[in-house]
Amino acid sequence: MHPLTVLPSGRLEQQFDDKKPRYTAAEAITEANRCIYCVDAPCIKACPTTIDIPTFIHKISTENVKGAARTILAENILGASCARVCPVEELCAGACVYNAWGREPIAIGRLQRFATEATLEKAPLSSLLPAKKPATGKKVALVGSGPASIAAAGLLALEGVQSVIFEKRAIPGGLNTLGIAPYKQSGQAALDELHQVLALGGIELRTGVEVVAGAAGAGQVSSDTLLKDFDGVFLGLGLGPDSKLGVPGEQGAGVYGAVDLIERIKAEPGLKLAGSRAFVIGGGNTALDIAHELRLLGFQDVALVYRREEKDMSGYAHELAHAREDGARLLENRVVTEVLRDAKGALTGVKLARAKDGKALAGTEETVAVDLIAVAIGQSVATGVAKAFAGVQLDAKGRVVVDPKTHRTGNPKVWSGGDCVNGGKEVVNGVQEAKLAVKDMLSALGGK
Ligand SMILES: Cc1cc2nc3c(=O)[nH]c(=O)nc-3n(C[C@H](O)[C@H](O)[C@H](O)COP(=O)(O)OP(=O)(O)OC[C@H]3O[C@@H](n4cnc5c(N)ncnc54)[C@H](O)[C@@H]3O)c2cc1C
Ligand code: SF4
Missing domain, CATH: 3.50.50.60 (FAD/NAD(P)-binding domain)
Incomplete structure (x- = not known):
């Protein structure tokens, strides 16, 4: 059983109201019916994870909410978080054709939130994703438990690859748990989604364990141990203080x-x-x-x-x-x-x-x-430890250098994604970079 983190009560975050509460079913259907299901839809192109937005909106309009959630999660395993936290004004909704007509764009984020939340409170994440493949016997270490690593771990689990996530903090989830403005998403909502990913099975989360260069002390594990004990390593280090x-x-x-x-x-x-x-x-x-x-x-x-x-x-x-x-x-x-x-x-x-x-x-x-x-x-950057993995390079700003198509670093066993690579973007970018890394990892590990 995974340790499930529950945040204590008496936190200031609990005083905030939700700025964009979940639509009711009637509100969602009304909004979905405004979408004109564009061919070559610009909203899809503006989504870093290329969610098939018109398709999921159409499913909401026909009251197939579970199907809508499946369409979203097929491209973005953290689609529930992204529904709440994505800057849609700059991404999908910013590209919606309604803007050019001087009209309010489709509320894509709120529709996505309705579909994912309404479904995930009744059904486990596993029931909305493709069936898990048989175990491959391969094992990957993920450093950091932010959205980049969590997305990677979930996608690896579906492919039958086991993983261990090493997180130096006591509370997992990275900035998705501890950074997002409380009026967009509570820390507990981020943790609940993380628990759904862990429940896919084959993912071990070790909190309070820092990955370090050189000899490891108490509460630490060394980069050399990861390279020796695992078939691959994913660095999802985020940014520093x-x-x-x-x-x-x-x-x-x-x-x-x-x-x-x-x-x-x-x-x-x-x-x-x-x-x-x-x-x-x-x-x-x-x-x-x-x-x-x-x-x-x-x-x-x-x-x-x-x-x-x-x-x-x-x-x-x-x-x-x-x-x-x-x-x-x-x-x-x-x-x-x-x-x-x-x-x-x-x-x-x-x-x-x-x-x-x-x-x-x-x-x-x-x-x-x-x-x-x-x-x-x-x-600042938190990538000092990355240099301990022989061959991993940092650029002049201290970001981990990867091949942008595969997110593989200069070490053939090490991949990286999220803020430590892109210098600090959004949760959705971390998810997309994890997708690219996992695709390449699978071919390197002898999977699909
Ligand atoms: C204040 C703030 C608000 C934001 N708001 C939004 C928003 O509204 N919408 C949005 O989409 N994005 C937002 N972001 C950005 C978003 O949170 C990040 O892009 C995203 O969390 C990056 O994910 P990550 O996995 O790369 O890194 P992180 O989320 O930073 O996670 C990295 C994890 O790695 C751990 N770690 C680091 N080094 C080690 C080590 N050596 N050993 C073990 N563990 C280690 C860290 O403790 C951390 O938990 C916000 C960022 C900030 C700072
Ligand atoms: S661009 Fe707007 S109207 Fe067109 S498919 Fe996307 S959300 Fe619907």
Whole structure:
């Protein structure tokens, strides 16, 4: 029996409402009936996993909800998560022909959510996927338990390949469990999906075990052991800790790395965030998420502090619009040059300078009182261990280098996918990269 993780109660995440709750059957059928089932459908081309969107929508319209779920899961084994977390505005729904007519695109994500959730609460995932093939006797190690590794493990299980997932944290699921904004998907929903994948059988999850280079200590396993004991290795390492601002006063209470803070909001029982004024530093999606979350948690004034202009932000425009609707504000062309603390070390505020082309302008600093700072200026890489697998290369940004068609690394026994390869994209990209890796692994291992 797999250890099933249940998150404790008393977490801040539990205070959030679902922003896009599941459609009722009547709502889903009404929305599905708007789809015109385009030939050469642009929505399919915009989906990284190429789900046959018109087909599953048609099945919903004919009340074949289980069939719709089967169509989705055939291309994306984590189709339930992706339904809730995919930035559909940038992907499938963004490509829907309705946009060109100035009309609301089909709510593909919400339809996908209806089909997968309504089906998976009644039927196990195994009953919606092709029958498992006989055991091949092959065994693969997966490093990290984020969506890339979970998707790979599930697809390998269907092909009769056993796997062991090594996860250094106590809570599995990577950022899908611990990073996604709670109003899109709860950590427990991500874990429930992960448990459905584990229930396919032949997958062992070992949490609290870190894969390391060289000699392994307690709670560790070495890269050499994986290469020796397994027929193949998949590296789904994700990204590393939050980057630091590097300004005086940053170390200490009240200043959080954004990804770290989001994880604590999602997983730490009893977390208390004091104050009413928050500064979020950064212009990407993580900055937008934490700003939105702090506002929904009751911070009165949440300012996104960005060193350039709105048009330069890497975060999605729709996410900025949603954060603004809920009261977050944007401060463009501003740079925090110092974090200010009182004699006891408590955070009191910041020195904020005007900026031009991302650089602070001398003599423009003002002092602004703040109670909490979330730093969302990027994450470091966690790929150091990858180099311990002879032949695996990293690029100048520290990403694992793979053949983009096969996701095989420079070591013929090692594949990789997800954020550690693409530098930080979406859950759906991790799933697609796992699909490519598993396809190639099977041919290398002597399977199909
Ligand atoms: C704040 C935030 C919000 C996001 N929101 C969205 C969203 O709304 N929609 C969306 O599609 N995507 C979102 N993403 C991106 C998405 O979460 C990632 O693209 C996805 O989780 C990447 O999957 P992965 O498997 O590559 O890595 P991860 O999910 O990061 O998982 C990697 C796992 O590997 C483990 N690990 C690392 N090194 C080792 C080691 N040496 N030994 C053992 N275990 C190890 C880590 O502990 C981690 O659990 C968000 C990301 C962040 C940071
Ligand atoms: S592009 Fe829009 S209307 Fe056309 S098949 Fe896809 S969802 Fe339906």
